[in-house]
Each structure stands twice: as structure tokens, then as C-alpha cells.
Amino acid sequence: PAPFKSISWESLLPDFPKGPLCKYRKKASFNWKEMAVLLDGKDIIQLKNRIFSALESDPLFVHHPGEELSREKYQELTFLRCKRLFEYDFLTQQEIIENPLKIFHMVLCIGMYDWSPCIQYLLHCAVSTHLVIRHGSNTKGIRTTATFDHNTQEFIINTPDFEAAKFWIGNMGKHATHAVVYAQLYTPDGQYQGLHSFLVQIRDIKTLLPIPGVVVGDIGKKIGQNGLDNGFAMFHNVRIPKENILNIAGDVTAEGKYSSSVKDVKERFSAALGSLSSGRTVITAVSMTNLKLALSIAIRFSAVRCQFGPTDDEEIPVLEYQTQQWRLLPYLAATYALDYFCKSLFENLTEFYLGLLTKQRSQRQADIGREIHALCAASKPLTSWTAQQAAQECREACGGHGYLAMNRLGEIRNDNDPNCTYEGDNNVLLQQTSNYLMSWMHCIRVPFESPFGTINVLQDYHHILDWKFTAMSVEDCMDSSVPLAAYKWLVCYLLRESDLKLSKEKQSGRSDFEAKNNCQVYYCRSLAIAFIEQTVLQRYHDYTHDPDIPSTLQPVLKNLSALYGLWSLSKHLAVLYQGGYASGEQAGRFIQNAILELCYRLKDDAVALVDVFAPPDFILNSPIGKANGELYKNIWGEVLQGSKTLNRPSWWTEFCINRPVAGRLKSKL
Ligand SMILES: CC(C)(COP(=O)(O)OP(=O)(O)OC[C@H]1O[C@@H](n2cnc3c(N)ncnc32)[C@H](O)[C@@H]1OP(=O)(O)O)[C@@H](O)C(=O)NCCC(=O)NCCSC(=O)CCCCCCCCCCCCCCC(=O)O
Numbered sequence: 001p002a003p004f005k006s007i008s009w010e011s012l013l014p015d016f017p018k019g020p021l022c023k024y025r026k027k028a029s030f031n032w033k034e035m036a037v038l039l040d041g042k043d044i045i046q047l048k049n050r051i052f053s054a055l056e057s058d059p060l061f062v063h064h065p066g067e068e069l070s071r072e073k074y075q076e077l078t079f080l081r082c083k084r085l086f087e088y089d090f091l092t093q094q095e096i097i098e099n100p101l102k103i104f105h106m107v108l109c110i111g112m113y114d115w116s117p118c119i120q121y122l123l124h125c126a127v128s129t130h131l132v133i134r135h136g137s138n139t140k141g142i143r144t145t146a147t148f149d150h151n152t153q154e155f156i157i158n159t160p161d162f163e164a165a166k167f168w169i170g171n172m173g174k175h176a177t178h179a180v181v182y183a184q185l186y187t188p189d190g191q192y193q194g195l196h197s198f199l200v201q202i203r204d205i206k207t208l209l210p211i212p213g214v215v216v217g218d219i220g221k222k223i224g225q226n227g228l229d230n231g232f233a234m235f236h237n238v239r240i241p242k243e244n245i246l247n248i249a250g251d252v253t254a255e256g257k258y259s260s261s262v263k264d265v266k267e268r269f270s271a272a273l274g275s276l277s278s279g280r281t282v283i284t285a286v287s288m289t290n291l292k293l294a295l296s297i298a299i300r301f302s303a304v305r306c307q308f309g310p311t312d313d314e315e316i317p318v319l320e321y322q323t324q325q326w327r328l329l330p331y332l333a334a335t336y337a338l339d340y341f342c343k344s345l346f347e348n349l350t351e352f353y354l355g356l357l358t359k360q361r362s363q364r365q366a367d368i369g370r371e372i373h374a375l376c377a378a379s380k381p382l383t384s385w386t387a388q389q390a391a392q393e394c395r396e397a398c399g400g401h402g403y404l405a406m407n408r409l410g411e412i413r414n415d416n417d418p419n420c421t422y423e424g425d426n427n428v429l430l431q432q433t434s435n436y437l438m439s440w441m442h443c444i445r446v447p448f449e450s451p452f453g454t455i456n457v458l459q460d461y462h463h464i465l466d467w468k469f470t471a472m473s474v475e476d477c478m479d480s481s482v483p484l485a486a487y488k489w490l491v492c493y494l495l496r497e498s499d500l501k502l503s504k505e506k507q508s509g510r511s512d513f514e515a516k517n518n519c520q521v522y523y524c525r526s527l528a529i530a531f532i533e534q535t536v537l538q539r540y541h542d543y544t545h546d547p548d549i550p551s552t553l554q555p556v557l558k559n560l561s562a563l564y565g566l567w568s569l570s571k572h573l574a575v576l577y578q579g580g581y582a583s584g585e586q587a588g589r590f591i592q593n594a595i596l597e598l599c600y601r602l603k604d605d606a607v608a609l610v611d612v613f614a615p616p617d618f619i620l621n622s623p624i625g626k627a628n629g630e631l632y633k634n635i636w637g638e639v640l641q642g643s644k645t646l647n648r649p650s651w652w653t654e655f656c657i658n659r660p661v662a663g664r665l666k667s668k669l
């Protein structure tokens with residue numbers, strides 16, 4: 001990051017308007033601008049400003065308060081906005097090469113405005129990876145076939161029946177003209193060659209009418225993200241040229257012979273699915289961004305909204321209540337920890353793609369692919385669930401105002417919801433992470449490490465299993481080293497228990513399939529969650545304890561790290577006691593009291609902490625979350641902008657004239 005002093009704050013990070021939030025802003029222990037520069041750096045802040053102000057000045061992105069858009073209109077507007085994003089082309093190739101992290105920030109800035117155009121845009125950019133994989137979770141079971149016809153040098157794409165139809169596909173409902181279709185490949189000798197992807201034209205590019213043999217349409221209204229047209233498709237002997245096989249894992253010669261540089265079928269399957277890791281990394285960051293949006297709204301609201309007080313004539317901000325602090329501030333800490341983790345995961349992914357682009361065939365490159373897969377298969381569940389719970393908590397924390405659509409918490413919650421499902425259902429994905437961890441069990445007696453070091457903790461497996469909770473006071477627990485040690489034990493313990501459980505299941509005669517399924521709840525699933533929480537915490541602990549962090553910022557960052565660690569760990573207290581890491585009343589009590597103390601210490605910093613990441617008012621688009629904190633003026637301003645707010649309803653005669661005759665229909669029942 002650029003040094004603090006050389007930057008003109010006025011142009012880069014202007015002061016917030018004066019208002020009711022000033023009271024808390026003055027109490028903050030640190031300078032929010034210094035924090036923003038530390039976390040993002042001047043270059044990224046400039047990029048964010050550029051994107052935010054482009055959207056704010058563009059009439060196409062104007063908000064329509066008080067207006068209900070039909071789904072058709074919203075889809076049209078989303079498409080126009082998506083086209084406009086291509087016109088803006090916010091980043092040059094050179095900028096991306098110099099700092100790939102800029103793509104990540106660009107996506108999240110657009111998403112903060114609305115996820116529908118953002119995802120539509122992303123899907124158009126990433127057409128090579130993300131269209132028509134669907135057979136649900138079990139990709140191996142996809143039933144669409146691609147049979148090579150060497151007489152015409154074409155593949156014939158076929159959907160056997162409607163249950164095998166592609167469903168849910170983003171952009172396919174109304175407008176996609178081409179799709180990447182995952183299908184089971186058959187060569188002319190009748191041999192089955194496994195899952196491959198093919199580029200298939202589905203609509204005419206001049207008329208948007210379906211190509212003969214393709215049945216394509218819109219799947220209907222969803223719980224959220226309704227600007228996006230999700231669709232279905234079925235293929236009836238649709239012929240595509242030979243060149244349209246996307247030969248990631250294998251190819252077919254003109255004579256119809258199959259060839260692949262990857263001999264093992266299982267490896268080919270992993271290669272075919274490898275690109276899903278980038279989507280899962282993006283979704284991890286999308287969910288973390290939803291945390292930022294929800295908390296910006298709920299914390300600003302809580303700092304201004306007053307209820308009850310020590311005397312009848314004095315009401316205090318709801319943020320002063322222990323309950324409100326405990327409900328919101330751990331999510332604020334999680335936002336900071338996950339924000340750091342997302343950036344580090346994106347860097348890991350960049351290294352992986354650099355290896356692919358330079359055609360690395362090393363063992364390290366293969367190990368990186370496996371480790372990234374294991375990381376994002378658990379970070380997507382962790383972050384999307386955290387954001388989902390946080391959005392609901394923030395909604396309730398804002399009371400009735402949180403339920404008003406204009407304040408956006410419902411939209412954030414509903415738009416975040418599918419992050420738990422797409423690119424792999426969370427519960428299904430966690431199994432991939434635990435499989436990866438379990439696969440290390442046989443290495444435990446020899447020295448080993450993974451490229452990003454996330455499983456190196458297992459090198460001390462036997463030793464760590466003997467560790468105990470040793471803190472002697474609440475104050476002892478106020479550093480993230482305490483939950484981190486507990487997490488290391490937890491991962492080793494759950495790994496041992498999962499492995500033992502699997503062996504027992506097999507010994508009792510269960511098939512591998514059954515045995516694995518019976519080891520998920522309380523074992524493998526908990527293991528994957530504990531592992532990813534430990535990894536997030538480890539990275540954030542190392543960052544916040546780095547001696548290069550300015551001394552003006554380190555105390556608050558350390559508090560956030562400790563709170564995130566203890567709060568996450570507190571959900572595993574039962575296992576810590578069950579496995580003998582903790583014993584006696586004190587351990588649990590210390591952890592609980594440390595959480596409350598950290599919440600109390602952070603409450604005066606909370607507004608400044610959200611000021612660091614909250615987007616401008618236009619983007620946040622929530623009257624109760626505005627930076628001026630003028631809660632009531634902002635709400636009234638928005639309510640009165642509704643075109644029909646003060647109108648008599650169009651159906652007023654039904655009330656005033658066509659009155660019901662009580663009991664008129666009774667005899668007809
Ligand atoms: C993972 C599965 C559940 C696999 O299940 P199986 O039981 O059949 O197989 P195995 O567990 O035995 O696996 C075999 C082997 O393969 C390895 N593997 C599996 N996946 C990967 C992977 N991704 N990378 C590396 N390796 C992998 C596995 O570890 C095994 O190896 P070992 O033998 O060594 O142990 C699978 O069936 C599955 O993934 N299911 C989920 C299906 C799924 O995810 N579908 C997604 C559909 S697309 C979708 O939903 C899109 C939604 C749109 C969302 C938009 C939001 C955000 C925008 C994102 C945009 C992305 C932009 C990115 C840029 C770009 O890509 O260019």
C-alpha cells in the first residue's frame with residue numbers, strides 16, 4: 001500500500017457528512033482513512049471510486065424508489081446494464097496483468113450495486129467455464145451425451161429425457177446464444193470416454209430464436225437475483241462441428257480415436273471440474289461482500305436508533321446494549337477476517353492459473369490444484385452461511401425498519417441465498433474438503449507440506465492431540481493465539497475421530513459409499529468446517545500480528561482477530577470438552593466473557609470500522625444505512641418519493657361502495 005502521508009484524502013476518501021453518526025466517529029480509536037489505505041492501497045481505492053462514480057452518474061443505473069419493476073422489465077434493465085458494463089470496460093489488459101486483484105475488486109464493486117447485472121456480466125465473461133454443467137450435485141451422473149460422427153466430423157448432442165434437461169443455467173432463460181454443455185463423450189467404437197465440455201449454439205444470433213433441435217426457456221421467478229434470466233435446455237440430436245469440443249481433458253481425432261494427455265479417468269474428471277474452483281473463490285468473495293453491505297446498514301442504524309435508557313427521559317443508541325453488540329460485532333470481525341482471507345485465496349488462485357497458462361506439469365502445480373479445490377470447497381460454505389446468518393441477524397437488529405424493502409436487507413439476504421447452493425451445494429462441497437484432509441492421514445508419520453501450507457499443522461498431529469486449554473484468565477484469552485491453538489487441536493482431533501469412525505463403519509461391513517455417508521455429521525462435516533475456520537484465523541492472526549502493521553491500527557485489528565477466533569470457536573465448545581481439550585467450568589466461562597469484553601471494546605470503533613468498507617450511499621442504497629446517519633429524514637425522504645405514497649388506491653370503490661354483506665355465502669358452503 002502507498003504510504004499514508006503522500007495521499008490527498010479529500011479527493012480519495014472524502015470526509016463523511018456531519019450528523020448523528022459523528023458521536024461514534026469521534027470515539028473511534030483509529031483513523032478510518034488510514035485503515036482503508038492499509039487494507040486496499042491507494043490504487044484499489046482509486047479503482048473503486050472510478051467504478052462507483054461511473055455507476056452513480058449513469059442514468060441507466062439510477063434507482064427507482066417506490067417503483068415495482070416487473071420481472072420482464074428487471075431482466076431487460078439488467079441486460080442493458082450488463083451491456084453498459086462491457087462498454088465501460090473498467091480495466092485494461094495491462095492493469096489486470098500488473099495487478100490481477102483488480103478484477104476481484106471490480107466484480108465486487110459492481111455487485112455491491114446489484115448482483116444481477118454483475119453475475120450476468122461475469123457469466124458472459126466466463127462463458128468458457130460456467131454454463132451448462134447441470135445434473136445437480138452429481139456431475140459424474142450427467143446424462144446428456146455427445147457422440148462423435150466421423151462421417152460428418154460432428155458431435156451429436158442429445159438429452160435422453162426431460163429429467164436430464166439442463167436446468168438453472170444463468171443467462172440461458174432469455175438471451176444466451178451459445179452454451180458450454182457438459183456431456184458424456186462416446187466415440188464411434190461405442191466406447192465411453194467420460195465427461196467433456198462442448199460449445200453449442202442454442203439460439204440464432206440475429207433473431208434469438210432457438211436453433212432446431214434445442215428446446216430452451218426461462219425457469220420462472222426465483223427467491224432473489226431476478227434480474228438474471230436462468231433457463232433450461234434440452235438437445236435433440238443437435239449437431240455441432242468437431243472443433244467445438246473444449247479439449248481441456250481430451251480430444252477426438254478425425255478418425256474418431258480418443259486421445260488425452262491425462263491417462264487416468266479420475267484425473268480427467270478432476271481436470272474437467274477444475275475450473276469450478278475459480279467460481280467458488282468468486283462466490284466466497286461475493287458472500288463476504290454481502291457481509292459488508294448488511295453490516296454497514298445494521299451498524300449505522302444501531303448507532304443512531306435509540307430505545308429505552310437509564311432514566312425515563314434519556315434513550316440510548318441500541319448499539320450500547322450488550323445483546324446488540326454480541327449479535328453484530330462478531331459478524332463485523334468475521335467480515336475483516338474473511339476479507340483478508342478472500343484476497344489471499346485469490347492470490348493462491350492466481351498462482352494456480354499462472355501455472356496453467358505457462359503449462360506447468362510439475363507435482364507442485366497438481367498439489368496447488370488439489371489444495372485450492374479443498375480450500376474453496378469449504379470457504380464457499382463458510383462465507384455464504386456466515387453472510388446468510390448475518391443478513392438475517394442484521395435484518396432483525398434493525399427491527400421493523402430492517403423489514404422495509406427500501407432498506408435493502410431483504411434483497412441482500414435473498415441475493416446471498418443461492419451462494420449456499422450454486423457452484424456446488426455447501427454440504428456436498430464440504431465432503432470434498434474432508435476427503436482431502438483424510439487423504440493426508442497416511443502421510444502423518446513422514447514429513448510433508450502443502451504448497452500453501454494449510455495442512456502443515458498436521459505435521460505435529462500427535463503432539464497437538466496432547467494439547468490442553470491453558471488460559472488462566474479472561475485477559476489471557478484476549479489474543480487470537482488462544483482460539484488458534486484450540487483450532488489446531490480441533491482439526492487434529494476431528495481428523496482422528498473421522499478416520500476412526502470410517503474404519504469402524506467399514507469393519508462393520510458397510511460399503512465404501514455407505515461408510516463415507518455415515519461419517520459426515522459430527523465427523524467429516526465438522527472437520528471441514530473447523531479446518532477452514534482455522535485456516536482463515538491463521539491467516540488473519542499472522543496478518544494482524546505482523547510487526548509492519550502501523551501501531552495506530554494494530555490494537556483494533558488484533559481485537560477483531562481475537563473476537564473472530566473466539567466467537568467461531570465458541571460454536572465448537574461441546575467438542576472441545578468432549579475430546580478433553582477443555583475441562584472444568586472456567587474454560588467455557590473465560591471464552592464467553594472474552595467475547596463479551598471484546599464486543600464492548602469494539603463498540604466505539606464499530607462505525608469507523610464499517611466506514612472503512614461501506615460503499616457510497618448511492619451504491620449501498622439504504623436510507624437507514626446512509627453515511628449521514630439521518631435515519632428518520634432519510635426514511636421519510638424515500639417514503640415520500642414513492643409515486644403513489646399519498647394516492648387513494650385504484651380499488652377504493654371496493655372498500656367504499658361494494659361493501660361485503662356478512663354471511664351472504666354461508667348457505668352455499
Ligand atoms: C465435487 C463433486 C461433488 C465430485 O463428486 P464425486 O463424488 O463424483 O467425485 P470425487 O469426489 O470422487 O472426485 C473425483 C476427484 O476429482 C477431484 N475434484 C473434484 N472437483 C475438483 C475440482 N473442482 N478441482 C480439482 N479436483 C477436483 C476430487 O478431489 C477427486 O480427486 P481425488 O481422487 O484425488 O480425491 C462434483 O460432482 C461437483 O463439483 N458437484 C457440484 C456441481 C457443481 O458445482 N455445479 C456447478 C454448476 S455451475 C453453477 O452453479 C453456476 C452458478 C452461477 C453462479 C454465478 C456466481 C458467481 C460468478 C462466478 C463466475 C466465475 C468467474 C470465474 C472466471 C473463470 O472461470 O474464468
Ligand SMILES: Cc1cc2nc3c(=O)[nH]c(=O)nc-3n(C[C@H](O)[C@H](O)[C@H](O)COP(=O)(O)OP(=O)(O)OC[C@H]3O[C@@H](n4cnc5c(N)ncnc54)[C@H](O)[C@@H]3O)c2cc1C
Nearest residue numbers: 131132133134136137168169170418421422423424425427
Ligand atoms: C440461482 C442459481 C443459479 C444457478 N446457475 C447455474 C448455472 O449457471 N449453471 C449450472 O450448471 N447450474 C446452475 N445452478 C445449479 C446449481 O449448480 C445446483 O443447484 C447445485 O449444484 C446443487 O444441485 P441440485 O440443485 O441438483 O441439488 P441436489 O443435489 O438435488 O441437492 C438437494 C439436497 O440433497 C443434498 N445432497 C445431495 N447429494 C448429497 C450427498 N452426496 N450427501 C449428502 N447430501 C446430499 C444436498 O445437500 C441438498 O440439500 C444454479 C442454481 C441456482 C440456485
